[in-house]
Amino acid sequence: xxxxxxxxxGEPLVLLHGFSATWQTWRPVLPALAERHAVxxxxxxxxxxxxxxxxxxAASIVAVVDDIVRMMDAEGIERAHxxxxxxxxxxCLEMAVRGRALSAVCxxxxxxxxxxxxRGGSPRSSNSSASLWGRDxxxxxxxxxxxGRNR
Numbered sequence: 001x002x003x004x005x006x007x008x009x010g011e012p013l014v015l016l017h018g019f020s021a022t023w024q025t026w027r028p029v030l031p032a033l034a035e036r037h038a039v040x041x042x043x044x045x046x047x048x049x050x051x052x053x054x055x056x057x058a059a060s061i062v063a064v065v066d067d068i069v070r071m072m073d074a075e076g077i078e079r080a081h082x083x084x085x086x087x088x089x090x091x092c093l094e095m096a097v098r099g100r101a102l103s104a105v106c107x108x109x110x111x112x113x114x115x116x117x118x119r120g121g122s123p124r125s126s127n128s129s130a131s132l133w134g135r136d137x138x139x140x141x142x143x144x145x146x147x148g149r150n151r
Contacts, residue, residue: 003049004042004071008034011102012077014095015041016068018086019110022049025085037081042071044091061087065094072100086110 005015005023013033017025023041026033033039043050045067046059053059068091072080082104084092089109096104 003051004040005030006038006040006075008037008039010037012080013037013039014068014072014077014080014082015039016044016082016084016088016091017041017047018084018088020047021085022047040072040075040077040080042068044068044088061090061094065091065098068095069098069100081105083107084109 003023005026007030015023015026015033017023022043026041030039030041045051045064046053051067053063057063072078079100079102081102082092082095084090084105085107087110089106092101092104092106093109095101
């Protein structure tokens with residue numbers, strides 16, 4: 001199994017799969033997306049066909065996002081449009097917070113952190129999408145960067 005899909009031409013689009021899935025989740029829509037975008041769909045860190053966490057490295061969303069950044073840099077992708085499902089939606093939000101997203105389509109983004117984490121950020125970083133969420137629910141308006149302006 002290959003660890004990622006690359007194809008198409010146009011503005012870059014990064015597709016991020018949900019927990020326990022792989023890039024192949026996106027196979028049914030890849031031909032249509034590749035008609036308009038340079039598509040990169042990686043299998044994220046810790047998932048079948050993807051890279052393994054380093055010995056002693058704790059499995060965390062922060063580590064996965066760091067690895068997505070590394071893969072994007074290796075592919076020469078500075079910023080991209082993102083689409084993600086479940087955990088992939090959460091990862092899209094994290095990429096937006098890091099300033100790497102031109103846009104983000106988050107399909108049922110995961111919210112796997114405790115209530116206190118939503119107000120205070122992730123365990124390793126206060127610059128997390130969790131800090132963009134309200135006290136008890138997800139935003140109902142389009143996501144804006146933390147500084148309130150489009151990039």
